[in-house]
Amino acid sequence: xSAPYRLLPVFLPLAGLAGMLSQPLAxxxxxxxxxxxxxxxxxxxxxxxxxxxxxxxxxPPSAPEPASIAPVxxxxxxxxxxxxxxxxxxxxxxLTPYRRTDGVTDSLQEVFVIGSxxxxxxxxxxxxxxxxxxxxxxxxxxPPATAPVVTPAxxxxxxxxxxxxxxxxxxxxPPSxxxxxxxxxxxxTGSGGASGAPRYFGFRLVxxxxxxxxTFGALSVEERLWLEDGGKVLKQRFSVRQGxxxxxxxxxxxxxxxxxxxxxxxKKNVLSVPNESTGEVILTYRLTEVAPEPAESN
Numbered sequence: 666x667s668a669p670y671r672l673l674p675v676f677l678p679l680a681g682l683a684g685m686l687s688q689p690l691a692x693x694x695x696x697x698x699x700x701x702x703x704x705x706x707x708x709x710x711x712x713x714x715x716x717x718x719x720x721x722x723x724x725p726p727s728a729p730e731p732a733s734i735a736p737v738x739x740x741x742x743x744x745x746x747x748x749x750x751x752x753x754x755x756x757x758x759x760l761t762p763y764r765r766t767d768g769v770t771d772s773l774q775e776v777f778v779i780g781s782x783x784x785x786x787x788x789x790x791x792x793x794x795x796x797x798x799x800x801x802x803x804x805x806x807x808p809p810a811t812a813p814v815v816t817p818a819x820x821x822x823x824x825x826x827x828x829x830x831x832x833x834x835x836x837x838x839p840p841s842x843x844x845x846x847x848x849x850x851x852x853x854t855g856s857g858g859a860s861g862a863p864r865y866f867g868f869r870l871v872x873x874x875x876x877x878x879x880t881f882g883a884l885s886v887e888e889r890l891w892l893e894d895g896g897k898v899l900k901q902r903f904s905v906r907q908g909x910x911x912x913x914x915x916x917x918x919x920x921x922x923x924x925x926x927x928x929x930x931x932k933k934n935v936l937s938v939p940n941e942s943t944g945e946v947i948l949t950y951r952l953t954e955v956a957p958e959p960a961e962s963n
Contacts, residue, residue: 738872738873739872739873739874739891739892740891740892740893740894741781741783741784741891741892741893741895741896742781742782742783742873743779743780743781743873743874743875743891743892744779744780744781744782745777745778745779745870745875746777746778747775747776747777747778748775748776748778749772749773749774749775749776750772750773750776750778750789751772751773752770752771752772752773753773753798753799753843753846754798754799754846754847754848755846755848756846756847756848756849756917758848758849758850759794759847759848759849762793762794762862763793763794773789773791773793773798774793775792776789776790776791776792776798777789777790777791777792777868777875777877779875779890780803781892781896783895783896784892784895784896785802785803785804785896786800786801786802786803786844786892786896786952787800787801787803788800788801788890788892788899789801790875790877790888790890792865792868792877792879793865794847794851794863795851795863795864795865795877795879795881795886795888796847796851796852796863797845797847797852797888797890797901798846798847799843799844799845799846799847800843800844800845800899800950800952801842801843801844802842802843802844802952803842805839805840805841805842806839844923844952845899845917845919845920845923845950845952846917846919847917848917848918848919849915849917849918850915851863851881852903852914852915852916853881853884853886853903853905853912853913853914853915854913854915855913855915855935856881856884856905856910856911856912856913856914857909857910857911857912858881858882858883858884858907858909858910859881859882859883859884860881860882860883861881861882862881863879863880863881863886864879864880864881865877865878865879866878866879866880871889873891874889874890874891875889875890876888876889877889877890883907884905884906884907884912885905885906885907886903886904886905886906887902887903887904888901888902888903888904889901889902889904890902896952897951897952897953898949898950898951898952899949899950899952900947900948900949900950901947901948901950902945902946902947902948903943903945903946903947903948904943904944904945904946905943905944905946906943906944909940910940911937911938911939911940911942911943912937912938912943912946913935913936913937913938914926914929914935914936914938914946914948915934915935915936916934916935916936916948917934918933918934920934920950921933921934923950923951923952924948924949924950925948925949926946926947926948926949927945927946927947927948927949928942928945928946929942929946936948
């Protein structure tokens with residue numbers, strides 16, 4: 666008989682984003698292993714228990730759970746929290762899941778925020794769109810405050826028809842604090858078997874790394890995120906089952922110059938992976954500045 670499971674609360678605040686309220690997570694830990702199976706315990710997604718608190722929301726019975734393989738230890742110890750955020754996306758297609766029928770764009774609700782006390786970056790993953798939304802540089806300089814230009818009033822009637830002097834050109838805007846920001850369709854759009862919208866049904870910790878579980882049409886997906894090289898590198902691991910013709914991973918064009926892949930063939934910003942290799946596809950993103958991509962690439 667397998668060892669019994671015990672239920673314990675997990676509360677992991679993220680340093681550097683003080684002022685945003687964290688949501689509690691409920692974890693089920695096996696006494697015979699180090700892997701944590703995390704179930705969504707947010708008030709909006711889970712029914713109340715007899716004591717009045719939220720209970721863990723079980724995964725849909727029909728949702729298959731992919732098998733997880735290496736790596737098993739997070740190179741950087743991660744903090745994980747659930748937060749409500751202002752919607753920072755700017756791309757029209759990436760904003761589609763958040764746009765209401767009246768055209769108003771909703772904020773980001775209970776997004777996973779992943780970071781570390783030793784790393785000045787925050788990684789955002791959204792269970793609504795089932796995708797990596799972006800990476801924020803917490804040390805990026807704030808935009809400089811600019812004083813408005815006020816033209817002094819003139820009492821000289823002869824000056825009223827004088828030509829208007831050109832204004833001083835504005836200083837260029839500072840670079841975006843987001844090292845990565847989602848744009849375009851969901852990554853697996855275009856893969857054989859993908860249809861409709863992705864459907865999230867839970868996440869777990871594997872060696873300290875969050876792994877998100879969802880379906881996308883006929884595809885059963887697990888997506889794992891972790892940081893390496895002191896937070897200078899982000900790794901994103903996909904494991905996809907039920908595909909019949911391999912998969913395609915479409916990245917925002919701006920991400921491509923930072924990305925390399927463990928398997929597959931690139932055509933611009935689309936990675937094609939053959940069916941026999943979809944069990945593990947690892948994308949590596951360099952979060953520090955990188956040289957421009959050469960004109961000819963694979």
